[in-house]
Amino acid sequence: MKVFVSHSSADKLIAEAFIDLLRASLPLSAKDIRCTSVDGYKLPAGTNSDEQLRQEVFEAKAFIALLSPQSIRSMYVMFELGARWGAKRYFAPVMVSGLTPSAIKAPLSAIHAVTGTSEGDVHQLIETLSERLEIESEKPAAYGKALKAFVTASNPDVNIRDGNEESSYEPLVLSKLVHPGLMTPAHNNCVIRGRLFNKSKQKGVIDKLQAYDRNGAHLIVTWSNRIDQYGNPENPCELIGIVDSEDIFVRQNNGEEIEYCKLEVYHSLSDGPLIGVFDEYEDWIDQQSNSAGPKNRDSD
Template structure:
C-alpha cells in the first residue's frame, strides 16, 4: 500500500512540477530584456518538449503549417516598420498550435523576436520596448490561453488530481502556501490591506497566506519557525515584496528578497509608502515594480497573479473597495529612504541559506539599529550570515 501511494504521489508531482516550471519560466520571459530574452524563451520552451505532461497536451492540438502561415503574414508588411498585421487562425486550438511553434522557433533561433516585433508591432527604436510589446500583445495572451487548454485536457487534469487525500505529515508547507508577503513590521497596515485584497479577489483561504505581522496569518503555535519560514520563502507560489522606506532600511527584508531572487522563483516588488523605483538596490532595480499608489497598478498586480496562479479573479466590483484601501494606506504618511541603503542586494541561493547565529548589536545598511521584529524575521528565515551585517563596537 505504501509503494502504491508513493507512486501516485510521484505521478502527481510530475504534473505539478511541469505546471510550476511553465508558470515560473513564463514569468521570466515577461520580465526579460533584450539581453536575456533568448535565454528565457529557451528555458520556457523546454517545458513544451515531447513526451512530457505539457508536451502530451500539445500533441493533441491540430497540426499546422507554420511556414505557410508566416509567409502569408509577411506579405502584409509595408514600407514602414511595424506595419504588418498578424492574423491568427480563428479556431482557438489551431491558434495555440501556431503560437507553440512560434515559441519553439524563437527558442531554437529560427525566428528572431526583434525581427518579429519590427515587422508587426514596433513601438520605437529601443529593443526593450519592442520585446515588452511582444510580451504584452502575444506572449501573455498565449500563456493564459494555453493554461486554460491544459486544465481542460482530461489526461492532464486527471494526472494533476490523481491522488488520495494525503496525511497531514506528507504535505509540505510550500505546497500549501499561495502567498507570502515580505515586509517590515512597521508596514503592518499596508501588508494587511494587501492580504485583504488577495482574499477578496481570489477567495484564498487564510491558511494559504503568510504575513507574519498580521493576526490570523502568523505561524501556528508550536511550528518550527526556522524550518517553516525557510521553506515558505522559497516555496510560496506568489512572493510579494512590500518595498517601503521601512523595508528598504532593513537588511533582513532585503536578504529575504535576495534569497527568493537567487532561487529564480517569481517575485513581485510593490512600491508603497513613498518608495520609488530609483531607490531600489540591485538586482531589485532590474525588476518591474508596481506602485501601490496607483489603483490601475494594484489591479495589474491582481491580473499578473491570476495568470501566475492559473486562477480567475472574482468580479471586479466585488474587490474595488479593497483596491482603493490599498492605495489609501500606501499613500498615507510617506517616509524618506536613506541613500546609504542603496547598495546592491546580495543574492542568496537555497543552498546558501544555512542556519547562522545572528550577530549581536547588528545594524542596517543605513547604520541604524535593527528593529527587534525584523531581527526575528530574518532569524526565522535563517538567511543571514555574519558577513552580511556590521557590528557596533
C-alpha cells in the same frame, strides 16, 4: 503555500490592507497566505521560524514584497528577497509608503516594481496573480473597495497645517514627510520626500518653498519633483504643476542630515502656504511605542 507577503512589521497596516485585497479579489483561504505581522496569517506556534520561513519563501507560488523606506532596511526582508531572487522564482516588488524606484538597487532594480498608490498597477498585479496561481479572480467591481483601501494605505499619512490632521477644505494636501529611502545614508538623510495631492478641479502650481529648523532658522534647500540616485534634485526650483498628485523632494544644500524641518509650500490654489513638518525624533518615539510587546522577526 500560495502567496508569501514579505514586509516590515512597521508596515503592518499596509500588509493588512493587502491581505484584505487578496481575499476580496482571489479565492484564497487564510492557510494559502503567509504574512507574519497579520493575525491569522502568522507562523504556527512552536515552529522553527527561520526554517519555516526559508521553506515557504522558496516554495510559495507567488512572492509579494511590500517595499517601503523601512522594509529595505530590514535584514529579514532583504534576506527573503535575496533568497527568492536566487531561486529564480516569480516575485513582485510593490512600492509603498513613499518609496521611489531610485531606492531599489541592482539586481532587484531589474525587476519591474508595482506602484502601490496606482490603482491600475495594483489591478494588473491581481490579474497576474490570478494567472500565476491558475485561479479565477473576482470582477473588479467586487474588490474595488478593498483595492482603494490598499492604495490609500500605501500612501504616506496625510498631514495638513499642523502635520497631523486632515482638513477637507484644503485644495492641496501634503503627505507625511519621510526620508526617500536611498541606499546610501549620506545621500538619503539630507533629503525629505512628500507627495502633494490636488483635491480641487483645477491645476495647481507650486512656485515657492521655504524651510525652517526647530528653532525657526531658515534652512537653505533645493527642491524638485524628481531626484537622482544621489538625492540631487533634477531641474531644481522650477515650477511644479499638479493635476492629480506629484512628488516633492527637498534637499538641504550643505548635505547635512535633516532631523527636523518645517516646510511652507506656496501654491496657486491658496493665498497662504501649505505647511508640513518632518520630525525624525517624533517618528522615532512613535516607532518605539508601536514596537512595544513581543518582537516580530521583521521588526529591525
